[in-house]
Amino acid sequence: MTFIYRRRVEFAETDAAGMVHFSMFFRYMEESEHAFWRAAGLNIWESGENLSWPRISATFDFKAPLKFQDEFEVHTEMGTVTRSTIQWNHTVKRADVVIGSGSVTAVCVKKNADGSMKSAEIPPEIISRLRR
Amino acid sequence: MTFIYRRRVEFAETDAAGMVHFSMFFRYMEESEHAFWRAAGLNIWESGENLSWPRISATFDFKAPLKFQDEFEVHTEMGTVTRSTIQWNHTVKRADVVIGSGSVTAVCVKKNADGSMKSAEIPPEIISRLRR
Amino acid sequence: MTFIYRRRVEFAETDAAGMVHFSMFFRYMEESEHAFWRAAGLNIWESGENLSWPRISATFDFKAPLKFQDEFEVHTEMGTVTRSTIQWNHTVKRADVVIGSGSVTAVCVKKNADGSMKSAEIPPEIISRLRR
Amino acid sequence: MTFIYRRRVEFAETDAAGMVHFSMFFRYMEESEHAFWRAAGLNIWESGENLSWPRISATFDFKAPLKFQDEFEVHTEMGTVTRSTIQWNHTVKRADVVIGSGSVTAVCVKKNADGSMKSAEIPPEIISRLRR
Numbered sequence: 441m442t443f444i445y446r447r448r449v450e451f452a453e454t455d456a457a458g459m460v461h462f463s464m465f466f467r468y469m470e471e472s473e474h475a476f477w478r479a480a481g482l483n484i485w486e487s488g489e490n491l492s493w494p495r496i497s498a499t500f501d502f503k504a505p506l507k508f509q510d511e512f513e514v515h516t517e518m519g520t521v522t523r524s525t526i527q528w529n530h531t532v533k534r535a536d537v538v539i540g541s542g543s544v545t546a547v548c549v550k551k552n553a554d555g556s557m558k559s560a561e562i563p564p565e566i567i568s569r570l571r572r
Numbered sequence: 573m574t575f576i577y578r579r580r581v582e583f584a585e586t587d588a589a590g591m592v593h594f595s596m597f598f599r600y601m602e603e604s605e606h607a608f609w610r611a612a613g614l615n616i617w618e619s620g621e622n623l624s625w626p627r628i629s630a631t632f633d634f635k636a637p638l639k640f641q642d643e644f645e646v647h648t649e650m651g652t653v654t655r656s657t658i659q660w661n662h663t664v665k666r667a668d669v670v671i672g673s674g675s676v677t678a679v680c681v682k683k684n685a686d687g688s689m690k691s692a693e694i695p696p697e698i699i700s701r702l703r704r
Numbered sequence: 705m706t707f708i709y710r711r712r713v714e715f716a717e718t719d720a721a722g723m724v725h726f727s728m729f730f731r732y733m734e735e736s737e738h739a740f741w742r743a744a745g746l747n748i749w750e751s752g753e754n755l756s757w758p759r760i761s762a763t764f765d766f767k768a769p770l771k772f773q774d775e776f777e778v779h780t781e782m783g784t785v786t787r788s789t790i791q792w793n794h795t796v797k798r799a800d801v802v803i804g805s806g807s808v809t810a811v812c813v814k815k816n817a818d819g820s821m822k823s824a825e826i827p828p829e830i831i832s833r834l835r836r
Numbered sequence: 837m838t839f840i841y842r843r844r845v846e847f848a849e850t851d852a853a854g855m856v857h858f859s860m861f862f863r864y865m866e867e868s869e870h871a872f873w874r875a876a877g878l879n880i881w882e883s884g885e886n887l888s889w890p891r892i893s894a895t896f897d898f899k900a901p902l903k904f905q906d907e908f909e910v911h912t913e914m915g916t917v918t919r920s921t922i923q924w925n926h927t928v929k930r931a932d933v934v935i936g937s938g939s940v941t942a943v944c945v946k947k948n949a950d951g952s953m954k955s956a957e958i959p960p961e962i963i964s965r966l967r968r
Binding site for chain 4: 456457459462463464466467470485492494495496497498499500501502505
């Protein structure tokens with residue numbers, strides 16, 4: 441069950457070395473995750489009352505550069521799921537070339553009235569929909 | 573009464589043309605405006621109950637490029653002030669070289685419970701502090 | 705001859721006020737301009753030997769906010785064309801709601817061996833293609 | 837030998853969840869690394885003829901949020917050094933609160949005339965200066 445998100449490199453995403461700035465890949469991974477939610481008929485932004493999904497870890501390994509106007513794909517799969525976390529695994533490709541791969545773990549939190557956050561059980565309905 | 577904000581160009585702010593991406597200058601102007609508020613002993617983020625300051629217009633004219641690691645200054649002055657808007661005028665300089673100049677107008681709004689916003693009178697205390 | 709560029713708001717483009725950061729609209733305008741070039745069968749990044757297109761002025765007026773995951777359009781038209789500059793006029797819309805409108809003027813420059821730039825005549829072939 | 841880089845959160849760096857967007861921490865780590873080079877009397881951008889320093893891996897673990905206008909520090913140390921790579925270890929702190937920690941590995945490459953890159957031995961002078 442691999443979801444594929446397609447995108448083109450925009451000029452503001454490049455840096456003076458002539459390639460996409462390395463920090464952008466973390467945004468590409470998040471864009472693909474959010475598109476995965478939408479493809480499952482879900483909206484991460486309205487996933488439950490006072491629920492939010494901050495990231496607790498993120499990693500990426502870079503194999504080849506992306507350049508301005510390159511078309512690329514992010515191949516996204518769910519990895520380990522725990523009571524309150526989802527790991528998302530991503531591979532970025534330009535045609536058959538692997539640009540890099542990485543992983544982002546998000547935690548489901550409940551926001552309290554005072555602004556503090558506490559990890560919460562992921563609603564089972566969300567997991568079953570994301571798995572379909 | 574010119575406020576001077578000092579900054580260095582970071583790598584992620586450059587683009588594949590080898591210079592700072594033009595959209596960054598709008599961020600530099602905002603950074604200097606927020607530093608101006610702080611220098612006046614104010615906090616734009618807590619300027620009054622439910623008050624917020626979205627931008628209604630922004631303009632910049634580019635004269636010379638900034639490059640990675642360049643040190644530069646934003647010279648910031650208050651321009652026209654109306655009941656609910658403040659115009660901020662900025663000149664960006666690298667030593668004696670004018671990099672460009674621009675203007676951003678912010679409007680004071682009151683956020684309603686339903687999330688909508690309505691322009692509001694700027695608290696007089698804020699204007700008098702910003703003018704000092 | 706209006707070109708329409710379609711896009712969705714990504715999370716990293718929002719700010720703590722819960723809407724798209726104002727500087728992003730300058731990126732959206734540039735993305736639409738570059739897509740306009742591609743739709744004309746051109747590539748702004750390879751538009752001629754040593755030619756480049758820095759921006760000399762940019763302006764935007766904000767009417768309504770865009771929020772996370774909003775789908776929007778940038779309606780883009782060529783404005784005034786001179787020997788070495790092209791003005792691009794843009795209107796950003798979410799369905800029938802005008803989010804704002806702006807203008808960006810780019811200048812055609814020739815890069816010299818020493819890294820300096822000098823404004824250059826726009827190749828007539830480029831203008832005729834962009835006009836088609 | 838810990839280098840400390842000081843910074844304040846700017847508004848454009850926050851997102852609609854009211855905190856710094858997670859991708860920004862990769863920029864903060866890079867800013868601190870570049871400041872470390874400068875503190876050592878070096879310039880990563882002119883570190884040797886045709887040398888460049890793309891990143892081959894990056895990771896960050898998030899412990900607590902940073903918010904608009906927060907002052908924070910990045911504590912940066914050199915980790916493992918190989919023939920052609922330097923690992924940089926970073927901890928982000930707001931006063932005594934650990935916001936998160938991460939690591940970025942950069943590889944020294946030589947750019948060929950055709951635009952391709954090949955990993956290269958790090959000039960010993962650079963390592964000895966960074967170590968001082």
